[in-house]
Amino acid sequence: MHRSKVRIVEDALDANNTIARANRDDFDRAGVSVVNLMSAPGAGKTALLERALTGLAEDGVRVGVLEGDVAGSFDADRMADLHVPVTQLNTEKGFGGECHLDANMVRTALGALPLAELDLLIIENVGNLVCPAEFHVGADARIMVCSVTEGEDKPLKYPLMFRACELVIVNKIDLLPHLEYDIDRLEDNIAKANPDATTMRVSARTGEGIDTFRRWLIEVPTRTKAMA
């Protein structure tokens, strides 16, 4: 039973990769760079975007958001307040309550995305440190957000997620004075899991470090075109 179970998972990942490539081709044709944003529940992905996306159009980057959630549209409603195009994708309805976005779910949403009007699409994945890292959706870059309230051991306990991302954002640093938390140990552990990852310390609440993150986001389309 175990052997057949693993086979199903591998077949599913192969099928997913095929659809992810089709998504990528469609994004490329539309000239849209795509970022897959992942984290544990409550690490602050939405608050980070609220801080970073405001006024991005003035910097010459037209940004849209695809919100993935099991249920509800709480994050999409928050994003819509920023006057950026937002599309909600719920994994509960029709997808069986999935704990991640896969390429097919994103493909289902393509028609609802105003790709012609965008330079950068941010896909906010379901809050989960395991499966979202296993499913490509067709993105150019992958970012994870890791909060300082979550413990320094997370890169060792969830290594695939940390390995899968080019950028690791360490959020909620405004809480450091109130925690027994060794942020250097966290960054050592990130480097053990993924020596190539860029890390940034930010606070979505106070705005500290957000400028650095915004510059990184602004450069995604440039980097993508340089690689193409």
Next chain:
Amino acid sequence: MHRSKVRIVEDALDANNTIARANRDDFDRAGVSVVNLMSAPGAGKTALLERALTGLAEDGVRVGVLEGDVAGSFDADRMADLHVPVTQLNTEKGFGGECHLDANMVRTALGALPLAELDLLIIENVGNLVCPAEFHVGADARIMVCSVTEGEDKPLKYPLMFRACELVIVNKIDLLPHLEYDIDRLEDNIAKANPDATTMRVSARTGEGIDTFRRWLIEVPTRTKAMA
């Protein structure tokens, strides 16, 4: 493609329930009550157990822990320091990096558990707010830990997890003075998702509320026998 995907998930859940019942029968025969402890990554399950389990044997409850993690034995090592029997179950090796424990994984670990020496077994699940709620493992009670750093909207975004648990522990309340967080709104949202859930406010760091949680744990075997 979508239709066949859902069917596979349903078959898998049926097969899981059959094995969960076999686990439950084995636990019952051994006179062991079992708790399935779930949360998002970093909500503080292990710290909570470190606080609550110390000296439980003096209260007449012999407790053991089954630690579920994708990789590593960091939590098991912490538990072993408390001198309670600990068994580590990794979902990475042989299970393909699963984001949850299922009944078959727990069954695989049964032989390594000293059931004859236990009154209460706590299964610490993989940190994830979605899939662990879908997979029964044969437990008598389900607990979730929800940290006040995670946002008040979690019961609405991950309703199945909150619905699946008899007890919701709201952890890290020592951080409330440093957060813009409305704990009453969280508890209203928990009640919306699951009106029957018991909630407890605790701090694994300061020990506040831990006595109440320990009493709840001590009473699990009594409650289980009364229901049997």
